[in-house]
Every structure is written in C-alpha cells, then in structure tokens.
Amino acid sequence: MQYNPLGSSGVNVSRVCLGSMTWGLQNTQSDADQQIAYALEQGVNFIDTAEMYAVPPSPDTYGKTEQIIGNWLARNQDKRSDIVLATKIAGNGLEWIREGSNITRQTVIAAVDDSLKRLQTDYIDLYQLHWPNRATPHFAKQWPGMLKFTEVDTLQQTADMLDILEGLNDCVKAGKIKHCGLSDDTPWGVNQFLNLAKEHNLPRMVSIQNEFSLVHAKDWPYLIEQCVHEDIAYLPWSPLAAGSLTGKYLNGARPEGTRWTFMQRNGIFRDTPNAQQAIKQYVELAHAHNLTPAELALAWCNKVDGVTSTIIGATSMAQLKEDIGAFNLTLSDEILGAINRIFRQYPMPY
Template identity: 65%
Template sequence: MHYSKLGSSGVGVSRVCLGSMTWGIQNTQQEANDQIEYALSQGVNFIDTAELYPVPPSGEKYGGTEIIIGNWLAQHSARRKDIILASKIAGPGLAYIRDGAKISGESVIGAVDASLKRLQTDYVDLFQLHWPNRTSPHFSKHWPGKVKFSSFDSQHETNEMLEILQALDSCVKAGKIRFCGLSDDTPWGINTYLKLSEQHALPRMVSIQNEFSLLHAKDWPYLIENCVRENVAYLPWSPLAGGVLSGKYLNGKLPKGSRWTLEQRNGIFRDTPATHAATAGYVELAKTYKITPSQLALAWCDQVDGVTSTIIGATNMAHLKENIAAFKTPLSDDAMNSINQVFKDYPVPF
C-alpha cells in the first residue's frame, strides 16, 4: 500500500480510503466488520463515513453507519490509533436532520458530539462539511444554467463560513476533532475558507472530497490545480460512478440488490446513453489489458496528478478485494493513452 499526506495536516493516509455508505442497508454489521479487517490487513488506514449514512438516506436509518463503525471500534479500542477516521456533518435540505436547517456553529458542535457518541470514540481525525449551505454545482447541477451564482450574497455566505470555522476551532481545541475538511464544494469555497483561516487564525481545511471518475472529471484541471497549489488533499468519491463503470449495468442489466435498484434521492442521473457508451469502451479496454473494468477505472483515478486517496466502497468481499488490488499495479502508458481516447469521445457523459 502506498501513502500520501492528507494536505497540510501532514498525516499519512493510504491511497485507498474505505468508504462505508452501504453499511446498514446493503451490508450488515458482520459484513462491515469483515471489510474493515480486510482493508486494514491490506494497509488501508483511512475510513470515511458520515452522519447521513447509510445511503439511500432516511430518517429511519440516519446515523446507522456510524453506529456500525462504533460497534467495531468498541471491540477493538486498542486499534483506534491505527485508523484515520473521517466523518461529515450533513448540509441543509433533509427534514429529519436538524429540520433541514443550514450548517451553523451550533449545529457543528452538536453534530460532532453526536457522531462521537455513535462512533464510540473520543475524537474524529477528519471532520468534513458534507455539502455547503449554498447551492453548489454538484449532484447533476454542473450544467450551465443549473446554478445562478450571481444571485448569491457572497458576504452573507462568507459570514456563515466564518461561524462554522469558529465552531470547528472550538472542537479542535477541545480535542474532539483533529482536522477539518470539505466535501462537494468548489474553488471559491476552498479559497474562502483558506482566507478566513488565515485572517482569523482558525483551523485550515486540509482536504476536499468530490465526485470524480472517468465519467465525471469536471474537477480536472481547475479545482485539482487549486488543491495542489494550496496543499489541500483531493479525495475522489464515487470513482466507479455509482458502480456503472464496473459494467454491471450494460445492456439494460439491473442486478438484484444493486445501487440502481434502490431509491435515489436525486434520481439515477448517471443513467444516460452516453454513460453506457463510454462504459462499454472502458470495458473493452479492460479486457485488452487483462484487468477488470473496476480496476481500470480505479487505477486511472489513482494516477491522476493531485489525487491523494480514492474513496472506494463494496457490497461484498470479492468486490472489495478486486478494488483494493487495483491500486497495486499502475496502468501502462499505452493503457493510459487508450483510456484518454475514450475519455475524449465522452468527456461529460452525464
């Protein structure tokens, strides 16, 4: 396993981050335990979760994944120091989470305490804002006209961000969190937080996790360059585009129990003709280079300059082993060139 620094934190994290959002719906406590044990045995030291999980999110299951991780930690307390544990506070919009309210200083403090209780730990290594208070161009809103940036009050947004940072600072000083990060944000969000940190001597955002894959690479090059220049770790989530890059949804297939058979809060917006055409191209390339389609997509993601650690997820042990193995052997220059040819034909398939 290879390791990279988590931005300006200086902490070393594995190039593979174990995602957990299926634990509690598609995976049981025992299956989650098995995944954690296997990942750790392979050198993975980075686990990502959120108060929102499992996904699809619901009031009934809210916090369930953190509880599952907490149960494992309670039985392996001596191993807590070996794990870089990340969680997130949900942004606005879900009625069953703080009545759908925006993130505030008060809600940060409350969410940290609630996560620590569910996780059965005294601290979280990385506490992230799951999505910003303002509408951001994520979750299929990246097309021109989907977000009207000129309608936002930048000073108002900045004031809210300062309040959030001040609350995070209090949690850092209390020893409840070590570092702070972003998710589903933009260059403006990154840079505004960095500016506020410098102006007010507050914690620096050390990372950002955004959706990034062969089918959704909109963060390259501008946001990723921003991360490299400012020493902010870039953590891709959904590197298999919700599983579609595995090839399992080709030709109208809908495997029983798969993600697309479950209710989707934002609809199955990745399901487009261009998505399937691009995926078919990558599946054929994977055959040529004698790896699985998932391994091709994950290895590509790992080799993008500026990527720190790729967040993977699996609903069974076979897929987890396949996915972790993808990071062991880099793709050849010939393979990368072939991938780029397909990518140029389908740069924005959904």
C-alpha cells in the same frame, strides 16, 4: 500500500480510503467487520463515513453507519490510533436531520457530539462539511443555466463560513476533532475557507472530497490544481461512478441488490446515453487487456496527478478485494493512450 500526506495536516493516509456508506442498509455489522479487518490487513488506515449514512439516506438509516463503526471500535480499542477516521456533518435539505437547516456554529458542535457518541470514540481525525449551505454545481448541476451564481448573497455565505469555522475551532480546542475538510465544494468555497481561516486564526481545511471518475472528471484541472498548490488533499469519491463503471448497469441491467435498485433521491442521473457509450468502451478496453472494468477505472484514478487517496466502497468481500488490488496495478502507456481517446470523446457524459 502507498501513503500520502493528508494535505497540511501532518498525517499520512493510505492511497485507498475505505468508504462505508452501504453499511447499515446493503451491508450488516458482520459485513463491515470483515471489510475493516481485510482493509487493515492490506495497509489501509483511512476510513470515511458520515452522519447521513447509510445511503440512500432516510430517517430509518440515519446514523447507522457511524453506529456500526462505533461497535467495531468498541471491540477493537487497541486499533483506534492506527486509523484515520473521517466523518461528515450533513448539510441542509434533509428534514429528518436538524429539520433541514443550514450548517452553523451550533449545529457543528451538536453534530460532532452526536457522531462521537455513535462512533464510541473520543475524537474524530477528519471532520468534513458534507456539502455547502449554498447550491453548488455537483450532482448533475454543472451544466450552464442550472444555477444562478449572481443570485447568491456573497456576504451572507462568507459570514456563514466564518460562523462554521468558529464552531469547528470550538471542537478542535476541545480535542473532539483534529482536522477539518470539505466535501462537494468548489474552488471559490475552498478559497473562502482558506482566507477566513488565515484572517481569523481558525482551523485550516486540509482536504476536499468530490465525485471524480473516468466519466465525471470536471474537477480536473482547476480544483485539483488549487488543491496541489494550497496543500489540500484531494479525495475522489465514487471513482466507479456509483458502480456504473463496472459495466453492470449496461443496457438497462439492474442486478438484484445493487445500488441502482434502491431508491434514488435525485434519480439515476448518471444513466445517460453518452455515459452508456463511454462505459461500454471502457469495459471493452479493460477486457481486451485482461483487466476487470473496476481495476481499469480505479487504477486510472489512482494515477491522476494530485489525487491523495481514493474513496472506495464495496458490498461484498470479492468486490473489496478487487478494488484494493487495483491500486497495485500499473497501467501501460498503451492502455493510458486508449483511455485518453475514449475520455476525449466523452469528457463529461452526465
């Protein structure tokens, strides 16, 4: 296993980050225990979760993933220091979480305390804002005309960010969290947080996790360039595009028990004609070179310059072994050239 610095934190994390959002819905405590044990054996030291999980989110599954991790930690206290544990505070819009309110100084403090209880730990290594208070061009909202940036109250948003940083600072000073990060944000958001932290001597964001894959690489090059030069770890989530890059959803297929058979609060926005065509070609390319489609997609993501650690997720041990194994692969120039030709044909298929 290879390791990279987690931005400016001074902490090293494995190139593979074990995602956990299926634990508590598609996966049981026993499943999670097995996944954690195997990942640690392979050198993975980075685990990501969120108070909102399991996914798809619901009042019934809220907090369950953190509870599952907490149960494991309670039985494996000697391994706590070996793990870089990351979790996230949910943003606005979910009525069963703080009545759908914005992230504020006070909600950060309360949410950190609640996560610590569920996780059964004294500290969180990386505490992330799951999404900003403002609407951002993620989750298929990146197309022109879908958001009106000119209608955003810049001063209010900046004031909100300062308020949030003060809450994070309270938690850092109390020893409850060590480092802070972002999720589903943009270059403007990153820049504002960095400037405010420097101006007011508040915690500096050390990472950002955004969706990034062969079929959704809109953060390249501008946000990733910023991350490299500002020493911020870039952490791709959904490198298999919610499982679609495995090819299992081609031609309308919906295998029993898979993610796309569960409720999707935003619809299955990744399922477009262009995405189907792109994925079909990636699947054929992988098979032509004796690779699985997942291996192709994950090995490519791991190779992208500026990527720190890729967040994977699996609902079976076979999937987990395949996913982690992909990070030991080196794609040939021939395969990379073929990927590039498909990518140029379908640069943003959903």
